[in-house]
Amino acid sequence: MKKCHKALIVGLLAVSMLFTPNLAGATGEGSTTSTFSVSVVIDISLSHVPIAWGTLAPGTTNNLALSNQGNPATITVEQTTNVNVDIYIKGDDWTGPTTVAVDNCHYDTDNTPGGDNWTVLTTTYTTPIFENVPPNTVKDTYWFLDVPTALPAGDYSNTIYFKAVRNGTPP
Amino acid sequence: MAEGTKPKMWKCPKCGKVIISLYQRQLTFNKAAHLESHRRKRKALVKCVGLLVLGSVFLALTSARLCAAADYNEQSTTSSLTVSTVIDITLSHVPIAWGTLAPGTTNNLALSNQGNPATITVESTTNVLVDIYIKGTNWTSSSGTIGVDNCHYDTDSTPGGDNWATLSSSYPPGPNQGYFENVPPNTVKDTYWFIDIPAGQPAGEYTNTIYFKAVKDGTQP
Numbered sequence: 187m188k189k190c191h192k193a194l195i196v197g198l199l200a201v202s203m204l205f206t207p208n209l210a211g212a213t214g215e216g217s218t219t220s221t222f223s224v225s226v227v228i229d230i231s232l233s234h235v236p237i238a239w240g241t242l243a244p245g246t247t248n249n250l251a252l253s254n255q256g257n258p259a260t261i262t263v264e265q266t267t268n269v270n271v272d273i274y275i276k277g278d279d280w281t282g283p284t285t286v287a288v289d290n291c292h293y294d295t296d297n298t299p300g301g302d303n304w305t306v307l308t309t310t311y312t313t314p315i316f317e318n319v320p321p322n323t324v325k326d327t328y329w330f331l332d333v334p335t336a337l338p339a340g341d342y343s344n345t346i347y348f349k350a351v352r353n354g355t356p357p
Numbered sequence: 358m359a360e361g362t363k364p365k366m367w368k369c370p371k372c373g374k375v376i377i378s379l380y381q382r383q384l385t386f387n388k389a390a391h392l393e394s395h396r397r398k399r400k401a402l403v404k405c406v407g408l409l410v411l412g413s414v415f416l417a418l419t420s421a422r423l424c425a426a427a428d429y430n431e432q433s434t435t436s437s438l439t440v441s442t443v444i445d446i447t448l449s450h451v452p453i454a455w456g457t458l459a460p461g462t463t464n465n466l467a468l469s470n471q472g473n474p475a476t477i478t479v480e481s482t483t484n485v486l487v488d489i490y491i492k493g494t495n496w497t498s499s500s501g502t503i504g505v506d507n508c509h510y511d512t513d514s515t516p517g518g519d520n521w522a523t524l525s526s527s528y529p530p531g532p533n534q535g536y537f538e539n540v541p542p543n544t545v546k547d548t549y550w551f552i553d554i555p556a557g558q559p560a561g562e563y564t565n566t567i568y569f570k571a572v573k574d575g576t577q578p
Contacts, residue, residue: 228430237436244443244484256436267430280438291436331438336542339442339484339573349431357429 229264230350245335248299258326267321271350274311274357282342290332297328311357318353445480446571453550461556464516474547483542486574488535490528498561507553514549528578539574
């Protein structure tokens with residue numbers, strides 16, 4: 187019992203030393219750091235979609251999508267986004283009576299085929315179409331399709347993906 | 358000390374605690390209570406560990422999802438098109454010609470490569486299966502007329518047989534009543550042409566027009 191009392195007293199003294207303010211001087215000042223991290227928020231939305239070409243003849247190239255259905259398709263980097271982003275695009279083959287390969291499709295930043303930003307659609311994300319895009323920004327994409335000769339008549343569809351990642355990070 | 362008041366002892370094998378009692382009955386009760394407390398403690402421990410594990414798993418999953426959602430944003434849309442029907446046929450080994458024929462003769466086969474055969478090609482640019490229909494007009498000349506039904510066509514150069522057909526001034530109503538049915542693109546079809554010249558037919562040069570129409574399989578001509 188005596189041992190217990192001794193230990194209790196020593197413990198109380200130690201605690202009181204830890205929490206007693208330093209009263210050696212007239213004033214006391216202490217400092218500490220405080221930190222937090224703000225998480226990354228990336229938010230994009232699509233408008234003027236779905237992309238559609240209507241009826242096309244086989245053996246025609248660079249068919250521009252219908253007005254406001256891929257001419258353009260608009261990507262908005264919403265204002266809630268809190269980093270600059272890179273935007274990547276990919277797509278699937280079109281399926282229908284047969285398959286239309288994804289590389290029959292191109293997208294661009296204007297409605298004229300060719301030029302610097304003329305990009306062939308691929309099944310994987312490769313090079314960003316837009317880089318270092320700040321929040322609250324609108325980006326237009328224009329969609330073109332080649333229809334192979336003798337492609338069987340009918341309806342075809344696919345899915346096209348738009349991915350925004352933090353600038354400089356892989357998609 | 359009397360026999361009944363001699364203290365009785367029991368030492369717990371789990372924790373080493375010693376329980377002393379004056380009466381056996383009381384000792385048994387205290388022993389049972391002590392062992393029950395061990396069981397309860399173990400049960401509570403198992404419960405705590407289970408909850409801890411579940412909580413950790415939930416936290417790990419939630420935080421992973423939140424991180425993934427924040428690092429990127431991916432949207433998708435469908436895109437669609439309709440490919441129009443293309444039907445393209447060409448004729449070769451035409452015009453069809455019989456040369457000079459005598460009245461009162463039947464099943465005169467057209468001249469070589471001028472209806473013997475007359476060839477229909479469904480071109481490779483065609484993008485549907487097609488049914489091919491044939492019709493014609495009467496032959497006329499300044500001296501007379503020969504009815505369209507004096508003419509027959511076939512898929513071989515021998516009169517008669519399964520594909521032997523009489524020329525008509527209109528296409529069959531269809532659908533699926535073509536002379537050739539369900540023909541794929543890039544296909545060649547030969548037709549052989551025969552004509553009867555009625556007896557007493559006035560001499561002269563007779564001409565008509567023969568039509569070949571390809572429609573999408575299953576549709577009307």
